[in-house]
Amino acid sequence: MKPMLPTLTFERPTGEEWRFEVKYDGFRAFLEWDKNIKLTSRNGNSLLGNFPEIEAFLQDNHELFQPFLPLTLDCELVDLESPYHANFGAIQIRGRMRSAERIKEKAKENPCKLMVFDVLKLRGKDLTKKPYNQRREILETFFKDLELPSFPEKSNPKALQLVPAESNFSRLWDHILLNDGEGVVAKHQKSLWEEGKRTDKWFKFKNWKYVSCFITAYEKSNGYFYVSVYKGKEFFPLGAVLFGFKPDEKAALFQTIKDNHVREDDRFLYVNPAICLEIKYLELYEDQMREPHFHQFRFDLKPEDCTFEKFVEQQKNLPTGIEITHPDKPIWEEPAISKMDFIQYLREVSPFMLPFLKDRLLTVIRYPHGMFGEAFYQKNAPDYAPDFVQTSMSEGINYIVCNDLKTLLWLGNQIAVEYHIPFQTIESTGPDEIVFDLDPPSRDYFHLAVEAALLIKEVLDQLELISFIKTSGNKGLQIYIPLPKNKYTYDDTRLFTAFIAEYLISKNPDSFTIERMKKKRGNRLYVDYVQHAEGKTIIAPFSPRGKQHATVAAPLYWEEVNEDLAITDFRINNMMKRINEKGSPFADYPKVKEEQNFDPVLAVLRKGAK
Incomplete structure (x- = not known):
């Protein structure tokens, strides 16, 4: 099949007869499923070999799709970064891969999504002669019946996701600018689907x-x-x-x-x-x-x-309400990082960082003069915060809640360098995770954090608990154990953190301690299990730190935790290159949160505590 194509325009379409969809940067694809599954590019080439995760998802859900076959869907195959942006470079690399083993590895590490925006055939019935608004209604019902995502979400494991249709161009365009998306496709409500035609019933408006x-x-x-x-x-x-x-x-x-x-x-x-x-x-x-x-x-x-x-x-267009003041202002000296460099980092890392800030009371550390002057903590939202900045009151403090990129960019312009968050959301009744903060006396003793982390990992593996690890961005390491929401209390998790702390000390009392007074610790690593409590905070994954070398609280793969690991290897100026090449080590965090089985471990600890 040859695709129907939109006409490029530099004028925004207006009028009630238009609907607007995100234009994703990927491979235009047709999904045809009768007896066999076909996924073909606009040039008629099969895409299944390079993107096996799509076929695997469909085959795993064959019974679900069976009543709707044969079907044909018009889609864009993408490496989704946010609901409004896809990674063009990453999908190009996937498309050029020839090693079956490497393709399989990437499909597992960072599965691509098939973004569906039109239905051409369903239950064997040709729908191309129906107008867009009717096809759209059929498509939305199809997604609802199959319980497929009706809004794009990178962390959702379902490979087929719906491209939403909006009636408000300006609102959608603001999101496109904010997320550095490719653009918008405007579609006339009465347009038919015409194979191989570049039509004036579809227009593409790009984010130049x-x-x-x-x-x-x-x-x-x-x-x-x-x-x-x-x-x-x-x-x-x-x-x-x-x-x-x-x-x-x-x-x-x-x-x-x-x-x-x-x-x-x-x-x-x-x-x-x-x-x-x-x-x-x-x-x-x-x-x-x-x-x-x-x-x-x-x-x-x-x-x-x-x-x-x-x-x-x-390079990056900004939406209404966001202005970057003094973009050339130096923030770090070595490496040389300006305010604009810092804000660009926040923008690029936001798809990975924002899920950890979402719905959490935020404490930031601001550096109004960069690393060249004094810093201060900020919990209360200032009076001059714009209306789009969401807040939440807790114990007399009106905290900022950073749920979107627009707020993150505004904070970046305030030179809020560090982002500290509690272990629960504003809707949680208890901790959403257990975090061990492994804090050596200085970077010279970082090897103790590595030793402690590997000892803890041995125990967690034996207990069949799934864990994640990151640098603190300062001098230590932090281990995360995701937990289901609203299931455990801080008293529950304290039983476990105390148990692990005592275990470490029993293994090597000359290297590890739970002594809170610094002068009594000597050169031992402090296992801060008391810090995991209500109201306490930890540096967010991917947050910059107000330290020399512009270090980042960097998520790691466990195999990277060894004697060669160094805090200064993970900095603002190389973090995105690392993510683009290796993916995010915390990519499975939301899924693990729902699957983690902490009950058997807690039952044993409760029994021992009696």
């Missing part, structure tokens, strides 16, 4: 980024103009642009380059930086702009105004 740059070369064979910005005194190439010029603009630009070029070879005419342009593009992928279009000449700029620093600032 804008960059000011200068021309460095012209490619003679195809008419591309190559552009760069200054990074220091060197050129930082951004790729080439061809589209968006009017014929007279393109002709005049070529003539100017021809008359003023400084050298020439078989392929290019080269010019010194002089002509400044504004280019719109989707994102930078493999050091090249994706889908660049000429926007306008910038006769008001000089080439030295077109810098890499400004390019970085322009």
Whole structure:
């Protein structure tokens, strides 16, 4: 089948007759299921080999789908990061994989989702001649009947998820900007599904980024103009642009380059930086702009105004209500990290960090002058907090509750560097997790945290408890045991934390202690089991720390916990590269929370306590 395609527009469609869907960056795909399952790309290539998690989910739920077969669904196969954003680079890598073992490994580590936005056949009945609004109603009923997710959620293990249809463009667009999504597809309510047609009943409106740059070369064979910005005194190439010029603009630009070029070879005419342009593009992928279009000449700029620093600032559009003040302000000296770098980190890590902040009373540590001045704790939401910042009152304190990226970016602009959270949500009656804080006297004794963690892991494995581990971002390690919500009390978990602390001390009393007074600990590691209590807090996973080297409270894979582990290996400036390459070690945390069986362990401890 050939897909029906939307027409690119730069004007926002308006009117009651339109519905708006998130445009995801992935592989357009048709799911056809009769006797066999087929998942094919827009070019007719099978996608099942590279994405076995989709077929596995469908086969596991064959009985559920059986009454609706044969069916055909129009979808986008994506690496979902948030309800409004998919990772283009990651899906490209998956699509190019050839090793069956590596494909299987990635499918388990980071399963992709099939985002469904249209139904073309159900129970063998052709639906393409029905208008969009009727097809949409049928599709939503189908998802409801099968109890499939009606709203995108990365942590949901179900591989088929529905792309919601919105009636309010502005509200959806705000989410697209906030999450750096690709754009929106507008669909006319009366549109039929027409195979292979680029239609004016569907429009795509993209989340363009804008960059000011200068021309460095012209490619003679195809008419591309190559552009760069200054990074220091060197050129930082951004790729080439061809589209968006009017014929007279393109002709005049070529003539100017021809008359003023400084050298020439078989392929290019080269010019010194002089002509400044504004280019719109989707994102930078493999050091090249994706889908660049000429926007306008910038006769008001000089080439030295077109810098890499400004390019970085322009890479992410911000929604209404968010303003980044003093973006160049230095926050860390080594590595050199500006306020904008810090906020970009928060933005990029938000799909992984926000689930741990959700519905939790937040305490932040703010560094108004970066690492160059004093810091202070903030619990109460300030009077000047905007209306979109959610709060919750507890014991006379009006805490911020950071449930969305917009609030996180606002906090970032306040230079809230550290994010500390309790062990329960505002709706919980008890702890949602057990956390062991393994705190050595200094980083020089970090090896004690590694030793303690591995001893604890042996016990947890014997007890069949699933655990996760992260660095504190300061000098220690923290072990998490997720628990089902509203099932246990802090008295219950204290039985276990005390048991583990005593076990460690019995194994090596010269290395571990529960002594709370620092002067009596010596060089032993403090096992802080008392800290796990109501009202106490711990640094959130992925939170930066207000320490030298811009370290992060970094989730780890257990196999990384060894003598080679170092706190300073995990920093703001390399964390996203790590996540993109290895995934999040805490990815299964929500699933484990529901599956964890702590009852047998607690029963033994209660019996022993009597």
